[in-house]
Amino acid sequence: xxxxxxxxxxxxxxxxxxxxxxxxxxxxxxxxxxxxxxxxxxxxxxxxxxxxxxxxxxxxxxxxxxxxxxxxxxxxxxxxxxxxxxxxxxxxxxxxxxxxxxxxxxxxxxx
Amino acid sequence: xxxxxxxxxxxxxxxxxxxxxxxxxxxxxxxxxxxxxxxxxxxxxxxxxxxxxxxxxxxxxxxxxxxxxxxxxxxxxxxxxxxxxxxxxxxxxxxxxxxxxxxxxxxxxxxxxxxxxxxxxxxxxxxxxxxxxxxxxxxxxxxxxxxxxxxxxxxxxxxxxxxxxxxxxxxxxxxxxxxxxxx
Ligand SMILES: [Zn+2]
Numbered sequence: 001x002x003x004x005x006x007x008x009x010x011x012x013x014x015x016x017x018x019x020x021x022x023x024x025x026x027x028x029x030x031x032x033x034x035x036x037x038x039x040x041x042x043x044x045x046x047x048x049x050x051x052x053x054x055x056x057x058x059x060x061x062x063x064x065x066x067x068x069x070x071x072x073x074x075x076x077x078x079x080x081x082x083x084x085x086x087x088x089x090x091x092x093x094x095x096x097x098x099x100x101x102x103x104x105x106x107x108x109x110x111x
Numbered sequence: 112x113x114x115x116x117x118x119x120x121x122x123x124x125x126x127x128x129x130x131x132x133x134x135x136x137x138x139x140x141x142x143x144x145x146x147x148x149x150x151x152x153x154x155x156x157x158x159x160x161x162x163x164x165x166x167x168x169x170x171x172x173x174x175x176x177x178x179x180x181x182x183x184x185x186x187x188x189x190x191x192x193x194x195x196x197x198x199x200x201x202x203x204x205x206x207x208x209x210x211x212x213x214x215x216x217x218x219x220x221x222x223x224x225x226x227x228x229x230x231x232x233x234x235x236x237x238x239x240x241x242x243x244x245x246x247x248x249x250x251x252x253x254x255x256x257x258x259x260x261x262x263x264x265x266x267x268x269x270x271x272x273x274x275x276x277x278x279x280x281x282x283x284x285x286x287x288x289x290x291x292x293x294x
Contacts (some may be wrong), residue, residue: 012280
């Protein structure tokens with residue numbers, strides 16, 4: 001294989017130098033044969049697209065089981081926050097009532 | 112070409128799943144898991160593909176509220192699969208291949224009955240693809256098998272367009288070398 005053929009084979013398409021490769025290929029039978037083999041490979045690769053594998057049945061089952069657990073955890077943590085939030089609110093209301101009462105008592109004493 | 116009725120049916124399912132409807136998501140999983148599993152197998156091989164598919168589906172469920180329908184749902188799932196495959200591959204490369212499946216009471220290793228069934232025989236080419244490096248395999252699978260553009264491949268794999276092109280070229284040369292040696 002001469003240097004021009006080797007260069008042509010190593011230059012990726014659409015990159016600097018590909019114009020040279022194109023010109024060389026148009027006059028070199030060896031490189032044209034190479035290009036034909038390359039096209040055949042690309043056809044074979046594209047044909048793989050139509051192949052379909054069947055996912056193991058446990059994939060669906062496990063995904064749905066994990067979703068169930070995730071949602072349950074999310075629900076628990078949300079309700080946990082509601083409980084915590086509720087007790088914080090109750091504490092705040094209680095504290096406000098105590099302080100309010102104290103303030104009212106203080107006002108009655110001083111008044 | 113997907114019939115319009117199926118498309119609108121899918122849109123409804125996606126909408127329902129987005130709002131947290133697990134039954135709708137379950138139906139979407141049935142519809143898309145084989146395609147995702149096929150892509151995962153091409154990217155990481157049959158052993159890691161079930162884990163990658165599961166992880167991708169779980170990521171999809173979590174990301175669904177952000178899915179705005181700019182891309183087709185199947186394209187969106189493919190992207191998530193590529194991401195999950197990449198993560199899993201990196202993990203495996205660090206020798207920390209922790210199964211993504213939490214259940215320990217079951218044998219999680221995919222047995223031959225779950226390894227997936229090929230509907231065609233192109234064993235030589237498939238083996239050649241498997242023998243490529245991770246980076247080369249990802250580029251050749253996405254570009255030449257799935258028909259993504261160089262830009263889409265570059266974006267998804269977080270590499271430049273030039274790197275994607277060079278890697279693709281080398282991967283094709285390597286494939287031909289392997290196939291010619293074998294024949
Ligand atoms: Zn030549």
